Amino acid sequence: MNAPTEEMFRDVYAAFDREHAARREAMLAALPLAAPAPAKRRGRLLTTFTAVAAVVVVGLGIAGLEMFRPTPAYGLDGLRERLQALHSLYVKGWIYQRMQTEFGTATVRFPVERYYERPAKYYTVSYGFSLGANSDHLNRVSRVTVANDGSRNLLLSADAKEAVIGPGGDSLDAELRVENGLQVDEAQQLLNGVPKDFERVGAERLDGVMRDIYESKPIAHDDFLRRVWVDPRNGLPVRVVGMHRKSSGEDVLAYEYTVIRANSEPPAELFAFHVPDGYKLTEVKEPAAHPAIDDYCSGGAGSQNAATWAALRLDDNAVLLCWSQWNDAKEQKAWFHDEPQIVLQAGKDRACTEHRLYETTSGGLRWRWSLVTPNDKKPVGSESMAVKFSDPKGGSVTLSIMPLAFAEGRLADMVDRVQRRSLEEGGDFSELKPLVKLRDAVGKE
Amino acid sequence: MSDTAELVVRARDGDQSAFGLLYDRHARLVRAICYDATAHLASAEDLAQDVFLKAYQRLHQLRETDRFLPWLCEIARRAGHDWRRQPRREVELPDEWSGVEPAARREEPQIGELRETIRQLPEDERMALHLFYLEEQPVVVARELLGLSQSGFYKLLERARNHAGAILRRNQESIR
Structure with missing residues (x-):
């Protein structure tokens, strides 16, 4: 036999990964029967101290007990609910488009940035791509930026070089926009599916903290998958990558979000309502008297x-x-x-x-x-x-x-x-x- | 406090999901250590489950929470040692007879051979291979478990690979 190859070693060790998820579940299910033994109390002094501490805890009441409840460490379970419970969310990253050129395949990336804050403040950048007949040529790109802080609203159309600025407008529309953004759009972008559709594939240290990495399991006839980096301290994603996995094994990036911040102030420039030079500006003085329903x-x-x-x-x-x-x-x-x-x-x-x-x-x-x-x-x-x-x-x-x-x-x-x-x-x-x-x-x- | 230490503290306070994360990170290594003792994948997996349950019960005994992995590996080594010493009333069926579809059944024979060869290596060489292929930060863990520098770890790894290759060649020659 020739010397064992790297691939052979990897095949050997792949066997230790089998049925990991099922064994994890079984192990966790067995845990309540094997509760950690408490530390033995030594001496009357420690017993007395513990008794006093117990009285103090009871005296603080239910709210006090909440303070002592251990903070859970998070995997992917409950991520959708945690996203839906946020006060604000800031996401920044890139979306990718591939196109054929005379020199070969080129990948172009476009910056994306979004901010949603309950009840009615938001900033979004969205793109429209017009592709050629075989979807391999990028004919046209349109970009729309919207910023609304409740008192003012700015809409920028980059390809038309037009800007509309006016009053914040209808708060109900803005609130529905923020709720759809947080509960639907971001939840889908960051985590489409349920936790059981994902499996932990590793860990990586980002910004000095070890993050667990989860990847969506492959589904027949669907080559799209997501990889999510989760901070175990708060159970929120810190990085998300969406990609197409080709039959050749190549991963083609569709988007990546490299900055994800929850409940923090947005960058100041998002709500500066600056109109770029060269844009045709339309100012709206008064909001609509009777705003109508605009279909979702x-x-x-x-x-x-x-x-x-x-x-x-x-x-x-x-x-x-x-x-x-x-x-x-x-x-x-x-x-x-x-x-x-x-x-x-x-x-x-x-x-x-x-x-x-x-x-x-x-x-x-x-x-x-x-x-x-x-x-x-x-x-x-x-x-x-x-x-x-x-x-x-x-x-x-x-x-x-x-x-x-x-x-x-x-x-x-x-x-x-x-x-x-x-x-x-x-x-x-x-x-x-x-x-x-x-x-x-x-x-x- | 390191990330692992934080998880250990939370698990000790009763947070089972924290222990689940520790399981996710280190179960494969524990299975490999158990396989060194059992030479049987299914038994190694069962033994690894016992190791984690024991670790959970004894978490309060771990004083240096940063040393969770070396402590866990020691529990696994002792569990393997106890397993070998226990009399076996039941005949352990080879994987291919047990009715369970182990990975070994679908493997090329040479993969099973290599796995068995790794079992025969000295413990430090075995651990170097286990850490390299099963841990996300093998160099860091090697420093903890084996007291090796980065260069020392990679030298040990190379020695382990060469040694495994030599054993395989020797076995092939003795068959002829």
């Missing part, structure tokens, strides 16, 4: 059209959904022409029932408010919702929307405000349903 997601196929605006998770049992559907095969639109099929998407679709509340007109569209409840009576969970329409004559539309979650106190206020916005154009608020009544209605179903 819309689509059409053939004569079939649909849009969603807001989805709020009322509790484990129901979602409040605002949506629209119309068929424009004929001269006049036929509203809510086709019944929706609504499902919660969690691997296997979970069928839901739509309970109509009322309809209203806003922004040139007819909108319907509905309560949506899962048929299987299981909790709504944190899954996204799909609203599907099929036209027997051809054309089907599927819209995805993630129900937003709010703390109880804020939820009642948001339920009121979103409905009020949709009813503002007509001026009649008699149909508005407060949270308490909506939950009662669900209870009776």
